[in-house]
Every structure is written in structure tokens, then in C-alpha cells.
Amino acid sequence: MTQTLALTGRDLFWPPADELTEAAERIRARLGDWPPTHAPWRICLTAPDEPNGGDLIVIADAQQHGEQVARWQVRGAGVIEAAQNRAALHLGGETYRLEGHLSEDWIAALAAFLDCGFDPHDALVLALAWRDGDETRANDAFPSDLSHFPRLGGLPGAPEPAFPSCPPRLGLYPVLPSGEWVERVAGFGVKTIQLRHKSAEPADELKREIALSVAAGRRHDAQVFINDHWQAALDAGAYGVHLGQEDVHTADLAALAAGGIRLGLSTHGFYEILRALHFRPSYIAVGAVFATTTKAIPTAPQGLKRLARYVRLLDGVVPLVAIGGIDLQVLPDVLATGVGGAAVVRAVTEASDPGAAVSALQHAFTQ
Incomplete structure (x- = not known):
């Protein structure tokens, strides 16, 4: 008790x-x-x-x-x-x-x-x-x-058809700042990657980064998701798009679904999980599991206990990706909850040897 x-x-x-x-x-x-x-x-x-x-x-x-x-x-x-x-x-x-x-x-x-x-x-x-x-x-x-x-209640209708599925367990999921990084990490054999390009560069530079990332995904047979920039991702024929909760009311979800693009949605609790499920995404990201400095998060860290509850609720319903403050030290505890994917940022981009870091992180998924 x-x-x-x-x-x-x-x-x-x-x-x-x-x-x-x-x-x-x-x-x-x-x-x-x-x-x-x-x-x-x-x-x-x-x-x-x-x-x-x-x-x-x-x-x-x-x-x-x-x-x-x-x-x-x-x-x-x-x-x-x-x-x-x-x-x-x-x-x-x-x-x-x-x-x-x-x-x-x-x-x-x-x-x-x-x-x-x-x-x-x-x-x-x-x-x-x-x-x-x-x-x-x-x-x-x-x-x-x-x-x-x-x-x-009060949500717009979900797009028809539903978003295409993606693998039920997405594994290691690096979130990277540039097309060069996507190419590099895809070359290490990582199969799920996200481009999160946040700089205020001109539109043609953004399109270039997205094009480089999409091309790298195709060259290395990797699933590359583009964060936020859904129209540019659609134009480039990206594998997938990752959006935040606030974006579902501004992005053309019907156009993305019709274009065969996979959709990942961020969530920060049970209410947002239900809202994400309404739109029938390809996967749901849950977090932040731990405190993170890479992005401003509107909620306190969720922790492993809540993550385990999300996994138990949604097992077999939709693929889940844990995100927020995850590195090699805590990854085994994250995976012990049963979650099939884990997003990492600094564990790769700030590693002295990114190749070795990716290898160690990949190894944790096989234990």
C-alpha cells in the first residue's frame, strides 16, 4: 500500500x-x-x-x-x-x-x-x-x-485516410540540427532520425537542409522525420513529419495524410495523448521524461513511472517514443518500461565520438 x-x-x-x-x-x-x-x-x-x-x-x-x-x-x-x-x-x-x-x-x-x-x-x-x-x-x-x-470534445475531424503506419518499435531516434548531421548519423546505421532545424535561415536554406536530410534517408534506407516544417517536408517528399500539439490546428493534416507522409505528435500527459490519438498519427512521442535544456517544455518532467503507465495504456495501439533528457546512462531504465523508441539529442550531437556514442546507444536496445 x-x-x-x-x-x-x-x-x-x-x-x-x-x-x-x-x-x-x-x-x-x-x-x-x-x-x-x-x-x-x-x-x-x-x-x-x-x-x-x-x-x-x-x-x-x-x-x-x-x-x-x-x-x-x-x-x-x-x-x-x-x-x-x-x-x-x-x-x-x-x-x-x-x-x-x-x-x-x-x-x-x-x-x-x-x-x-x-x-x-x-x-x-x-x-x-x-x-x-x-x-x-x-x-x-x-x-x-x-x-x-x-x-x-471540440476537435476537428481526423483526416481521411489515416496516416500511414511506421514500425511498431522505432528504436534509437536521434534528433539532429542539420542535413549534414542526418547524413552522418544515417551512415552509422541509424534507421529513424528527425531533423529539427530551428535557426532563422532564409527559406531556401531551410529547403536545402530538408532536401539533404530526405536524400540521406533514401540513400541509407532510414526513416527521416522533419520537425515542424510540414509544407516543406511535403514538397520534398519526406518520409514523415513531427509536430507539436499546437500545430495540429494550423498544419494541413489532410494534405499530409493524402501525401502518404507519416505523422509523429508530441504529448505531455494523458489529455494530450487522447488529443493525439484522435488524429490517428503514425507514432506518439511522450515526455519530457527527464529535464532537458534542448527545448522549452511547458510541463514538469514526466518521469519513468508515468512513462510506464503510457506504455501500458497504449501497447499495441500506437508506437511510442520517449523523449527528453535521455542519454546512455538512463536509457536502460527508459527501455525497461517497455517503450519501443527513445529520442536522443545531446547524447549524439555533443559526444566526443558520435559514431561510438551511436554504437553504444544502439547496443542498449539489444540487451
């Missing part, structure tokens, strides 16, 4: 609700050991007189509360609108819309997942994946049946 339980006596609900606290503690005891949360959220079943940034106020209809909802959010509180198998979280200027089952224990489950350190939008996803009595069926009752997870 987890040693981090401390729900009884905490300001967990408003107004105080012993039965809900007991149910939350019972659920929490079956979710495994997680570091104590640093954000002690309070779930409010009625609005407190002085809501603050630690409150999640549960209501049935936001329209009925009108100006109150706006005032609560100005004070930093979140608002959860829940009714008729739908839930929407309004927090920090964002709205997260979910459609799915609301069990009798969903509020207690929400409290338990918040205590595990999940951000409110991910905790709400997990609360809707919860089924009454799950805590009685296994010592580890953490949701792992994708069919129980909610759907996301």
Missing part, C-alpha cells in the same frame, strides 16, 4: 465531506506510490466565499453561473462543468472538454489522482476513466483500459 496517503484531515473538499474523503483515500491506496503533490488542490462542491488558485469548483452548467464563473477564474480558481456524461475543465484560460462515463465515485477519483501529482486536466481524464469498484479488483487499479477513457 502506498505510504503517501494523507487525505484524512486535509482540506480536500469544500464543504468538508467525510464520505468523499474516505472514498478518495480508498481509491488512492490502489494507485501505487507517487511523489506527494506540490499543489494541494481543493474540490469545491459549492463555491467558497473566497475562491483561490487552489480551488476546483464543480458546477452543472456554466451558463447558469455567468459572471460568477468569470470572477472565480480571475481569482485563479478552476471550474469543472460536469453533467450527462460530459465534463469540461475551465482553468488558466483554457477549456478541456471531455465526453465519457461519470461514475458515482468520479469526484473521489479526481481527488485521488490530484494527490498523485497529476495536473487537473490529466486528473480529470483519469477520473472519467475510473469505474466504480475498480479499487476492489486489483492492488494496482490505475486505469489502463483505453476503451474506458473519455473522448475529447
Whole structure:
């Protein structure tokens, strides 16, 4: 049983609700050991007189509360609108819309997942994946049946046809800054590579880097993905494109799918995983697993425990790539989660001998 339980006596609900606290503690005891949360959220079943940034106020209809909802959010509180198998979280200027089952224990489950350190939008996803009595069926009752997870509302339709598949286990996946680097690493025998060319060079220079990378992939029979620059990648006939969450609303996904280009999507938690799955990508990247200095990440490091949960949930559904702060030292622990791909950056580009570094990293996948 987890040693981090401390729900009884905490300001967990408003107004105080012993039965809900007991149910939350019972659920929490079956979710495994997680570091104590640093954000002690309070779930409010009625609005407190002085809501603050630690409150999640549960209501049935936001329209009925009108100006109150706006005032609560100005004070930093979140608002959860829940009714008729739908839930929407309004927090920090964002709205997260979910459609799915609301069990009798969903509020207690929400409290338990918040205590595990999940951000409110991910905790709400997990609360809707919860089924009454799950805590009685296994010592580890953490949701792992994708069919129980909610759907996301308000998303545009997924492109038809779906994106082409890629190998189920992508293996070592270096993320490289230039076409020269792609050529070099492909020559070492690496079969999955990403060009992440971030400099503000003229368009013709960008096209040149992409063309060099695509040509290197074809020459060495490697799968080369282009980060962000989807139109240039499409024009160059690239194998694949890798996009961030924000890009799915601006990129022409239908054109990419029709062009036979593979799509990889970045995710940083359960909510974003569900959003990525909606678009039926070729693979999903999950992270950042560890702290990284190569890219600004909007969320805290996910860690190996969460990575293992993502693998368990999505095994056989879509290929996964772990990314963020991965080097040779931690790679065996990353692969022990069962993930089939691991992206690396500095472990190759800052190595004194990139060829030897690639060989050692490749070897870790065979152990």
C-alpha cells in the first residue's frame, strides 16, 4: 500500500465531506506510490466565499453561473462543468472538454489522482476513466483500459485516410540540427532520425537542409522525420513529419495524410495523448521524461513511472517514443518500461565520438 496517503484531515473538499474523503483515500491506496503533490488542490462542491488558485469548483452548467464563473477564474480558481456524461475543465484560460462515463465515485477519483501529482486536466481524464469498484479488483487499479477513457470534445475531424503506419518499435531516434548531421548519423546505421532545424535561415536554406536530410534517408534506407516544417517536408517528399500539439490546428493534416507522409505528435500527459490519438498519427512521442535544456517544455518532467503507465495504456495501439533528457546512462531504465523508441539529442550531437556514442546507444536496445 502506498505510504503517501494523507487525505484524512486535509482540506480536500469544500464543504468538508467525510464520505468523499474516505472514498478518495480508498481509491488512492490502489494507485501505487507517487511523489506527494506540490499543489494541494481543493474540490469545491459549492463555491467558497473566497475562491483561490487552489480551488476546483464543480458546477452543472456554466451558463447558469455567468459572471460568477468569470470572477472565480480571475481569482485563479478552476471550474469543472460536469453533467450527462460530459465534463469540461475551465482553468488558466483554457477549456478541456471531455465526453465519457461519470461514475458515482468520479469526484473521489479526481481527488485521488490530484494527490498523485497529476495536473487537473490529466486528473480529470483519469477520473472519467475510473469505474466504480475498480479499487476492489486489483492492488494496482490505475486505469489502463483505453476503451474506458473519455473522448475529447471540440476537435476537428481526423483526416481521411489515416496516416500511414511506421514500425511498431522505432528504436534509437536521434534528433539532429542539420542535413549534414542526418547524413552522418544515417551512415552509422541509424534507421529513424528527425531533423529539427530551428535557426532563422532564409527559406531556401531551410529547403536545402530538408532536401539533404530526405536524400540521406533514401540513400541509407532510414526513416527521416522533419520537425515542424510540414509544407516543406511535403514538397520534398519526406518520409514523415513531427509536430507539436499546437500545430495540429494550423498544419494541413489532410494534405499530409493524402501525401502518404507519416505523422509523429508530441504529448505531455494523458489529455494530450487522447488529443493525439484522435488524429490517428503514425507514432506518439511522450515526455519530457527527464529535464532537458534542448527545448522549452511547458510541463514538469514526466518521469519513468508515468512513462510506464503510457506504455501500458497504449501497447499495441500506437508506437511510442520517449523523449527528453535521455542519454546512455538512463536509457536502460527508459527501455525497461517497455517503450519501443527513445529520442536522443545531446547524447549524439555533443559526444566526443558520435559514431561510438551511436554504437553504444544502439547496443542498449539489444540487451
